Amino acid sequence: MTTNTGIDLHVHSCRSIGSALPGDLAAQAAAAGLHVIAITDHNTVDGVAEAEAALPLGLTLLPGVEVSCAVDLGVQRVPLSLLAYLCNPRDRILLGILGDNHDEQERQVRKVLRDLQNGGHALTWEDVATQAGHRRPSIADVAGALVTAGLAGTLAEALSSAWLGGQYAPRRRRLPSARQTLHAIRGAGGVPVLAYARWPGRLNLTADDLKGLHADGLAGLEVDHPTHRPDDRQELRGIAHHLGLIITGGSGHHGDGGPALGAETTSTDAYHQIVRAGHGTMPILGTAVTADD
Numbered sequence: 001m002t003t004n005t006g007i008d009l010h011v012h013s014c015r016s017i018g019s020a021l022p023g024d025l026a027a028q029a030a031a032a033g034l035h036v037i038a039i040t041d042h043n044t045v046d047g048v049a050e051a052e053a054a055l056p057l058g059l060t061l062l063p064g065v066e067v068s069c070a071v072d073l074g075v076q077r078v079p080l081s082l083l084a085y086l087c088n089p090r091d092r093i094l095l096g097i098l099g100d101n102h103d104e105q106e107r108q109v110r111k112v113l114r115d116l117q118n119g120g121h122a123l124t125w126e127d128v129a130t131q132a133g134h135r136r137p138s139i140a141d142v143a144g145a146l147v148t149a150g151l152a153g154t155l156a157e158a159l160s161s162a163w164l165g166g167q168y169a170p171r172r173r174r175l176p177s178a179r180q181t182l183h184a185i186r187g188a189g190g191v192p193v194l195a196y197a198r199w200p201g202r203l204n205l206t207a208d209d210l211k212g213l214h215a216d217g218l219a220g221l222e223v224d225h226p227t228h229r230p231d232d233r234q235e236l237r238g239i240a241h242h243l244g245l246i247i248t249g250g251s252g253h254h255g256d257g258g259p260a261l262g263a264e265t266t267s268t269d270a271y272h273q274i275v276r277a278g279h280g281t282m283p284i285l286g287t288a289v290t291a292d293d
Contacts, residue, residue, distance in 0.1 A: 010250020189280025
């Protein structure tokens with residue numbers, strides 16, 4: 001775990017996988033003693049304006065978004081997540097990528113629902129949308145809806161080979177290339193930082209993989225994250241230093257049951273590097289006065 005600098009650059013609201021409304025999340029961050037947060041919802045910037053409207057005095061919001069993409073590594077096409085900071089929120093090309101990713105997520109969910117219905121299981125889009133609440137429906141919400149409907153006993157069962165891990169498994173997502181996405185983020189004035197470079201059992205990017213992404217425009221590497229083991233952090237830190245990448249940290253906070261706000265943080269120096277490098281928008285300073293002020 002990093003020393004807590006009060007700068008958490010990887011936080012999710014209910015506009016993607018989190019549980020809290022963006023304004024409530026900002027209040028929670030301030031109460032947790034944070035000075036800077038980046039709301040990095042998956043493929044949407046919708047929560048940034050909501051958080052800005054309720055941003056407490058003393059808290060700075062770094063506008064962000066987590067963009068899904070993929071890279072070809074040998075014969076495998078591997079999904080990646082890019083944390084994009086300080087992008088122009090109206091950039092047409094970046095918004096097009098986010099919109100395509102939303103459409104692909106919906107196609108996945110609707111395909112799984114058709115397969116379930118054809119298998120005699122009466123689960124509907126409305127069931128899944130109710131499960132999603134404020135979020136756009138995802139495969140995780142299909143799993144929740146299976147449990148709510150009594151078709152599966154637990155989320156683990158819903159995701160097992162009996163259901164979404166077997167004959168009703170979602171198809172492989174069609175994602176934009178990492179190169180295309182990096183160019184779009186840069187074109188929107190943003191600063192692209194790779195999340196989850198190492199995830200035991202899921203992803204293990206090498207120095208050469210990261211060198212290739214850097215050549216395509218990668219600006220930073222999230223080293224300190226709860227999914228990264230100490231030995232991976234040490235190796236990634238060395239690679240980042242060698243390539244001249246900005247080294248960041250973030251909790252990936254999404255609500256109860258996950259990492260706490262500020263569980264992993266970014267150094268003040270790295271934060272200022274991001275601010276100097278980004279020119280699509282600016283950090284937002286909190287002005288709202290809370291009842292405790």
